[in-house]
Amino acid sequence: MKRKYLNASFTNLKMMNKTKHLNRHILFLLLTAAFHQVVQAQHMLLLPAKNQHELTKYVDQYIGTGFHGHVFVGANVPFGAVQLGPANLSEGWDWCSGYHISDSTIVGFQHTHLSGTGIGDLGDISLMPTTGPVIVRKGNVKNMQSGYVSLFSHRDETVRPGYYAVKLKRYNIGVKLTATERVGFHEYTFPKSNDAHILIDLQEGIGWDRPVETSIQQVNATTITGYRFSTGWAKDQRIYFAAVFSKPIKNFSVYDSLTAKTGTALTGKKVKGVLSFVTAEGEKVLVKVGISPVSVGNAMMNIRAEIPGWNFNQVVAEADRKWNEQLEKVTIKTASETQKKVFYTALFHTMIAPSIFNDHNGDYWGTDKKVHPKAAFTNLTTFSLWDTYRALNPLYTLIQPEKVSDIINTMLAIYQQQGKLPVWHLMGNETNTMVGYSAVPVVADAYLKGFKGFDANLAFEAVKASAMRNDRGLKFVKKLGFIPADSTAESVAMGLEYSIDDSGIAAMARKMGKTEDEQYFSKRAQNYHNYFDPKTHFMRARLNENQFRTPFSPFESRHEVGDYTEGNAWQYTWLVPQDVKGLIALQGGEKPFTQKLDSLFVAQGDMGKEKSPDISGLIGQYAHGNEPSHHITYLYAYAGQPWKTAEKVRFVMQNFYTDKPDGIIGNEDVGQMSAWYVLSAIGFYQVDPTSGVYVFGSPLFNESTLKLAAGKTLHVIAKNNSAQNIYIQNASFNGKKFTHSFITYQELAQGGDLVFEMGSKPSASWGIAMGDRP
Template identity: 65%
Template sequence: MNTKRSLITKFHFLFTMCCIGLASQLSAQTIAAGGTKPLGPLSSYVDPYIGTGFHGHVFMGVNVPFGAVQLGPTNMSEGWDWCSGYHYSDSLIIGFAHTHLSGTGIGDLGDILFMPVTGEVKPSKGRPGNPASGYYSPFSHSDEIAKVGYYSVKLKKYNIKAELTATERVGMHRYSYPNGSTPKMVIDLEQGIGWDRSGENYFRKINDTTIVGYRFSSGWAVDQRIFFTAVFSEKIKGLSVYDSTSVKDGAEQKGKRLKAILTFDPSNTEILVKVGISPVSTDNALANIKAEAPGWNFESVMRKADEKWSDELGKVKITTADPSQMRVFYTALYHTMIAPSLFNDHNKDYRGTDKKVYNKASFNNLTTFSLWDTYRAAQPLYTIIHPEKVSDMANTMLAIYKQQGKLPVWHLHGNETNCMVGNPAIPVLSEAILKGYKGFDQNLAFEAIKNSSMLDERGLYYVKKYGFIPADSMAESVSIGLEYAVADWSAAQVAKKLNKKDDFQYFKKRAGYYLNYFDPKAGFMRGRLSEQTWRSPFSPFESIHEKGDFTEGNAWQYTWLVPHDVDGMISMLGGEKPFLNKLDSLFFVKGDMGAKASNDITGLIGSYAQGNEPGHHIPYLYAYAGQQWKTAEKVRYIMDNLYTDKNDGLCGNEDVGQMSAWYIFSSLGFYPVNPSSGAYVFGSPIVNSAELKVAKDKTLKIKVLNNSKQNKYIQKILFNSKPYTKAYIMHSDLMQGGTLQIEMGAEPSRTFGQKKSDRPRSEYN
C-alpha cells in the first residue's frame, strides 16, 4: 500500500478512535455522576478481558451482536481453560480464527486461521520455546487493545501490528508490516480448537486477490462445514500450498491438513483482507462480503460494529454509583449477545441439521444453543429486551425438529451434540408460547414439544415406564430426571393454553416425578435403583464427574432443582420451617466432594455453587416461604463478591451468556426462577436506576431509592405510582412499560412479600 494511502487511513483511524473515546468518556462521566441519560455509546463500559482468566472461558476478539463471525486470537496452549481459544495467562498467539465459542466447557470451532508473518517460516504453528519450529508469535497484553468491534495486538516475533473488526458474516483484518520486510500470510485450514479435528479441506486461488475454500471438521460438532472467501487489498505475488508439511503443486488443492503461505510485494507495508464465511458455499461467502463490507474502509466497519453494540447495549440503560459496576454490567450484557449466533447467509440461505441447503428462509437461522445453561435466565432476558429475536429462535428450533426429529439439546453449527441433560429446548419454546409471542407455528411447536418428550432416548424410556430413571441404568440419572420434570411442567402449561386437556393431565403428572428422586430419610434427592432401593453408600457432598448420579454437582445442590413446583418442594422437605433451615444450611455447610468432583463446581458459598447453572435460582427460593429479605442478602453478596471487573471476574464458565444473564437480572432486582412461567422474583437491585426498552414504543423505568451497600433490603415498591406488595412480578406487567419504584433500607422489611398472598406461588412458578 502506498505511503499516502497509509497516512490517510491512519488519520481516519485516529480521528474515529478519538470521536468514540470522547463520546464514551462523556457517557461515563454522565452516568457515573448519576445523570439521567448517557451522552455517548455504552460500549465504552464493555471490557472483553473480564472472564478471560480463571474458568470464564469467554471469547476474546471482534464480532457484532449475535453475528456469525467471532474473529479473534487463538493461543498456542490447549486444554479446558482454552475452550474459547484464548486465556489471559497465555503469551503466545498462533493466529486469528473466524469462529470461537464463548464460555463453554468444551472446545470447538477456531475455523479458518490467518497469521501474518515475515521471513522464512514453516507451515506449522510450532512448539513453545522453539520459535523456529513454526509461525507462532509471543505477545504482551501491554501491546493489546480490546474493545467492542476492535481488537489489536503486536506480534513480537515479526514486529507486525494486527488489527481486527467484523460485520455479521465478514471478518476484516489489517496488518501493518515493518519497513523493509516481505509481507507474508499463513492460512491454516487444519487448525481448530479443543475437540475439533480437521477432515477435508479445500483451497483455491481464484485470482491475484481472491482465495476461496472450505473446512470440514469433526469434534463436538461431529460434521461441521464452513466455507470462506478471502479478498486481499493487494496482489498475491507468491503462493505455496502444503498438506501438512509437504508442498503441493497448483493453486487448487484438497487435503486433510491444508495450509498456504501467501507472499506480497515488499512495497506493501499494509495488507487488508476481508474474509466472508458461509455454511453453504464459497459463492455465498463472497456475496456476504459484497453485501456487508463492499469497500476497504476499516474504520467505517469498526465504527458500524461499535454502533451496533451501542444500540443493543442501549436497550438497558442503568445508573450506578460505582463505575466498576457499570463495567461488570455492560460486559455481562455484551456476553449475553455473543450467541445464539447467525448460521445463515445474507440472502437467508442456510445448511440444516440434515445437511441439506435451505434457500432464502423466512427467518434468521441460528446456532450455538447452549440450552441447558441458557434456558434459566439468558433466554428469558431475550424475551424482554430482544423480543424481535424470539421468533427467529423459535423458528430455528422448529426447523431443527423437522430435520432431526426432535428439538435441539445443545446445537452447534448444524449438529446435534446431545450435550448436557434434560429437554432444555422445551422450556424455551414453551416460554415463547406462554408469553404470547407470535411469528411461528404454535401447533407445530406443541407437536415438537410432545414428540421430543415421548422419545425413548436419553432416559425418557425409563421416565415413561417407571416414573424415574434407575441409577444403575445410566449416569447422572437424578439430574436428568429432575430436568425432565421441569420440561414436562412447561409442556403441560402449553397443552393447557392450547386446550389439549389429556396432554395437560399427562405432562402435569410427569412434572411431579421429581418426588421419585427424594429420599425422606436422607432428606435429599439421590439415585434410586428401584421402588424400594436407593443407591448406597450415599454422601450429599460427593460429586463424581460424568459417572455419578448428578451432572456437575451433588445432592446438596440438586435437591433444589424444582423451580416449577416450589410449593411442592416445601412440602416435600417438611414445611416452611424445615425448608428454610435446610436452605440456610446450604450456604454454610461444607464437605468433601471427593477426588472425582466436577471442575465446574466453583463459586462456592458453603455448598452453594454460583459458578454452575443448576443452582442459579436457589437464592431466590427464600421468597416462597416469606423471607424475601434473605434472598436480598444472598444475591447482594454474590454480586458484590463473585462478579468483578478483573480478568478473573467470573467465578465459573460464562456458558454462552447464562452466568452474565444471572447478573443482569439480579442487578435490576428480579429473576426468573421458573422461566416459562413468566414470573420474576424480587431480590436486591444494585442499580440506582434503569430504563429497559421492552417494545418499540414502550419503556420500563426502574427507580431505586436510598440504594447503597448497606441498604440492600426492599422496603416497599410502587408500580406506576400504586403500592405493589408482591414479592414477584409478571412478564406481562413488565412488558407494558411504566415505572417500578423500589425503596431500599438497611434492615429487612417486616411486611414486604411476607403475606402468603404476596409470595410467589407454584401456579405462577
C-alpha cells in the first residue's frame, strides 16, 4: 500500500482533518476497523483482572505496521536480545521488520527482528509448526501449497507486550509466544496427528540477510542445538542457539536446502531440521530457545538462568510485569483513551532497542571478532544513531538513566575494537550507514549531563579520534572546512551533521579544560556556514571555495546519490540545532528567519523522480516522517515566537500520530519517531543534542509524571488544557514564576512541579523577551 505524502498549511486545518485519509483504500479501512475491535476485545479478556489498570493494556503493537512504519510485532521484554515474532511470506521495503498489516501469511517465528528501520535484516532461528507431509520449502505467493507457509487472520491474533498468539489456518495449530531477555518461549497446540512437525529453518532471514554457514544437531531426545552465521546489512552475523522441547522427539531429520541427508547432525549453507511427533487432539508442545552471540553452551546457560521451568503463563506474566515497570516511568492524565494508546505505544517503541547483545554471564562477541568474557557492563546492539541522537537518547537521560552508562560503555568498547565510535552498529558489525558520526552527541550529552558510569577520558579520546579520521569526507573537513560535492554523495547532509557532532566535542573539551581542542572543534562546528548560499538562503552543495553546484532546485531530492540524505535543501537548511542564533544571523535576522521558516510549512514543489520514499509526513516541505526535520518546529522559540512552535507541534501530534496501523507517518527508526512524540506530548524537546536545553512546545496532557534518577519525580501540569487551548500563557517551576521558553536538564533532573497555564490565544509576553529564549 502506498500513501500520498501529507501536505498542509495552517490556514486549513479543519479541511485537512476531513480529507487527510481519503487516499487510503476503503476496504483496508473497513478490515482494519473490524479486526482492531476484535483484537482489542481479546486483549482485554486475556489480561488478568488485576492488570486491568496497568499500562500494557494501552500498548497497541499494530500501530506502525501499516504505511511505512516497519515496526516489530511479537513477544519481547524491554531491550531484550530476543524479539520473537512472526515473519510474513512477502518481502520488500515495507517488510523490513518481517511483518506488515496488509499480509496474511506466516512462514515462521523468528527470534531476532529490527523495528522501524529502512533496511531489512536479522530473522534468525525460524521455527514453524506443521502437520502432514514434511515440506521444507517456504513456498511463494503464486503457489503457497508448494511450501510450508500458512495463512492466518488478524482476527485470530492477540498481541500485547511480552505475548503473541495466532492460529495457523492451514494446520489448525495454535501458537503462543513469550520471551525473556535471551530466551524465546513457544507453546504450540496441535490437532490429533501422526505427522506433527516443528521445522527449524536456518536458511531463511529477513530482507538482505542470507546464510553463510549454518549447523544443527540433535543432542538428546529433547534438545537441538546449532548456529546461524549470515551476511546482510551486517556483514558477519553469528547467532548460536539451543532449543529444548517439552515432548521427546520421535524422529529428527536434517536437510541441506531441499535435500534430505542421513544422520541427526549437519553443517552447510542452508541447513534445516525437522522434528516429528505424534500428537493428541489439543496437545501442547513447548519449546524454549536460548540464543547467544558467543556459543551453544552459553545459549543453553541462558535457558537455565532465565527459564528453568515450563510454566508458560508465569513467563508471560513476568514479561508483562517488566513492561509495566518500564511504562510506569511516565504516567499521564488525559480523558482520551486514544491519546493513552498512542502515547504508551510510542513509549513501548522506545524500549525495543538498543537490545542486549551479551549472555547471562556477561560474555559478548565484539566488533574485533573476539569473545569478551564477563563484561562489567551490559553490551548492547542495534544503534540507529543518526536517528536516535535527536530525541531517543535525550529521553533516556531523563527516564532511563540506568541505561545510559551501558550505552556509553558499549560505544567505548566498540571504539577500542574498531578505532572509531559506532555509526550504525548491528550484531557486532559496523554498517557505516547514514552520514555523520552520530555517537558523538550521545557520548557528549551523557558526559555534559554529569553521568559518571564510564571513563570520561576514554570518552573524549573516542569522540576526538572518530572526528580526526580521513574517511567519509573527513579529510576535506580538516583541509577545506567543507566536503566538495564531486567527492562525496550527500555532502551537504554529511557536512552539517559533522558540525553538530563537532559542537559536542567542543563542549566536552570546554568542560574538561582542553582549551586547544575546544578552539579547534568550535571552529569546525561553524563549518555549516560554508554550505550556506547567501543568494538563495539555502544550504547548498559546494564544489570549491567559490562555486556551488548548479543547476539547483531547493525541492529536488535524489536518493543516495544527491547532496542531501533523504531530503532536500528546504529541509536541510534548518539543520543547525547547535547554533540556532548563528543560523538566524545567516538568514539576515529574526524577521527574515521566521518568514523563511513560515515558508517551509507552505512551500510546494516537485522533488523529482529520484526522491526518497523516506520523505513523508509533509506539511509544505517540512517532513516529519524523517529525522532531520524533527527539531524544526521548535526553532520559532529561538526567535521569540513560541506560539508558532505550539501550533505546529500540536498539529504534528494530532495528525501524524494516530491509533491506526498507519499511525506512524514514517519509519519508526528504532524509537526516534516515537521519542519525538513522547517528549513533545510531555511538553518539551531537546533541540541542540548536547546543550541539555529542552525547549517548550505545547503539552498534550493535563498531567504527566516522570520517574527520574535517585527516586525523584517530575510532575508536569497543564492547567486549562484542551484541543483549543494549545498556547502556554505562563509557567512556574517549583512554585516560582518561569518566564523562559526552555528548561535545562539540570533543572528537570531536580524533579518537582512544572506548571503551565494554557490558553486559546498566543501570549503577548511569555517566552518572548530576549532573555527568555533558548
